[in-house]
Amino acid sequence: MPSPSPTATPTPTPTLPSPNLSFYCVSSTTTSEFNVQIQGSLTYNGVGLSGAGIQLYDTVTGGATWQDLTYAITGDDGNFSCQWNPSVSGNLAIEATWPGDINFSNASAIYNFAVAPFNDQNQNVFSVTSNSTLTSLMFDSSTNELRFNVSGPSGTTGFTEVCIPQSLIPNISNLNVTLDSTTINYNSVSASNVWLITFTYHHSSHTVVIALGATPTTSTVPEFPSLVILTLFAIATLCIAALLRNKNRKYNACL
Numbered sequence: 001m002p003s004p005s006p007t008a009t010p011t012p013t014p015t016l017p018s019p020n021l022s023f024y025c026v027s028s029t030t031t032s033e034f035n036v037q038i039q040g041s042l043t044y045n046g047v048g049l050s051g052a053g054i055q056l057y058d059t060v061t062g063g064a065t066w067q068d069l070t071y072a073i074t075g076d077d078g079n080f081s082c083q084w085n086p087s088v089s090g091n092l093a094i095e096a097t098w099p100g101d102i103n104f105s106n107a108s109a110i111y112n113f114a115v116a117p118f119n120d121q122n123q124n125v126f127s128v129t130s131n132s133t134l135t136s137l138m139f140d141s142s143t144n145e146l147r148f149n150v151s152g153p154s155g156t157t158g159f160t161e162v163c164i165p166q167s168l169i170p171n172i173s174n175l176n177v178t179l180d181s182t183t184i185n186y187n188s189v190s191a192s193n194v195w196l197i198t199f200t201y202h203h204s205s206h207t208v209v210i211a212l213g214a215t216p217t218t219s220t221v222p223e224f225p226s227l228v229i230l231t232l233f234a235i236a237t238l239c240i241a242a243l244l245r246n247k248n249r250k251y252n253a254c255l
Helices: 226-253
Strands: 020-027 036-044 053-059 067-073 079-084 091-098 107-117 125-130 133-140 145-151 157-165 176-179 187-191 194-202 205-211
Touching: 020 091, 020 107, 020 125, 020 157, 020 194, 036 053, 036 091, 036 107, 053 079, 067 079, 091 133, 107 133, 107 145, 125 133, 125 145, 145 157, 157 205, 176 194
Parallel strands: none
Antiparallel strands: 020 036, 036 079, 053 067, 053 091, 091 107, 107 125, 125 157, 133 145, 145 205, 157 194, 176 205, 187 194
């Protein structure tokens, strides 16, 4: 009997290295002609991958349906950029994907995006971009605080970027960020006429409060120290007393 043919040993498919695809958003400061500049990069070990086609999508249905946003190609440094014109209200999401090539595996990134109005005469707006689920975004004008909730899978790291018009907080050192009522560190970068505020945290469910401090438009009535008021009152009393004495002297002189 012929001996059975040996079973061929399959050649394992090599595991391709995974590049890092990331992006961030810089929104315009007002509701008038609202737009978002998306800037991102495709890198591996800190080196940009050039000539890579990045497809971007957006959704307004919580990910149930996606629509094409734009197609961008990375430059020599691995960076790409595009403009997005979303609605000024509601919660949205953006996805960037790259199919990979013979040297690298595919890569993707999804961020949630939300906008909140400042409700002033200049129609200023805030925007928040995060890999966390965003809910309950609102600005409290009575306390001058931006509030929202973030949540995500336990054991992962959350990242949030907030875009704040510089006209609302010229001095960024006045800003305070709390996570569940605990003050946390943040990074701030000036980009055109906005502040980009970024911070990270361990995922679960958190409440974020960003206190802007006093607004530049807040007007205050000067207050005089009580000692100054008492001094002025004493001087006025002495002046009146002196006038009365002079009047009495003149009256007596006529008698």
